[in-house]
Amino acid sequence: MSLVTRNVLLALLITVAIIWTIAYAIHYLNNARITELSAIEDQLSIDTLSLDTQFSLLEAAPCDIAASSTTLISTLADLGTRLSYAENQLGTNNAQVLRLKQQYSLLEIRDYLITKQLAAACGTKPVTVLYFYSNAGDCADCDKAGYALSYLHDTYPMLRVYSFDYNLDLGALKTFITIHKVDATLPAFVINGKKSYGFASLTDLEKQFPNGALAGATSTKP
Structure with missing residues (x-):
């Protein structure tokens, strides 16, 4: 085998190795990304159910407790932060993001309506x-x-x-x-x-x- 042929084969092997390494890295990162995003979606689903339960509890709570509670505000804000992260990772037009955003928007509307009901029933003045x-x-x-x-x-x-x-x-x-x-x-x-x-x-x-x-x-x- 001539020196030129050997160098060509060596260069080809190196190129194949580089391509395989890149392909493996992309595959690994994609799998890791999918796993991470699935975890985010699962956590968002749990947070959504938790918020819905908190809404029901607050509706039945006495005025002094319901009006002074900040737990729901912070939980809703945390959920919004998680949603923003998912949006940044997947894109604003991703089907998962849009579905989660719909759920979050419904929770926000419900919280807003409950806040107004508490204001009327308990005399609070929310901002x-x-x-x-x-x-x-x-x-x-x-x-x-x-x-x-x-x-x-x-x-x-x-x-x-x-x-x-x-x-x-x-x-x-x-x-x-x-x-x-x-x-x-x-x-x-x-x-x-x-x-x-x-x-x-x-x-x-x-x-x-x-x-x-x-x-x-x-x-x-x-």
């Missing part, structure tokens, strides 16, 4: 924000608005923020949007019943809240 965004590439300020609301929620734990994908194919959400007469000018906010559109800055967003409303939501600022 609520309905936030409507879009993942269709037609909302340049939606990401900034989402970050601002996350900051406000972290700063004021009793603030109830409900985030909805305006274009999500869900009958209950479409009815919810119609009832609140929210236009497709996004981002859109309904803060304690008052609508506003667009996002400029965190300071401007804070000005949309009624006087003293955020202070009443219990600040974590020192």
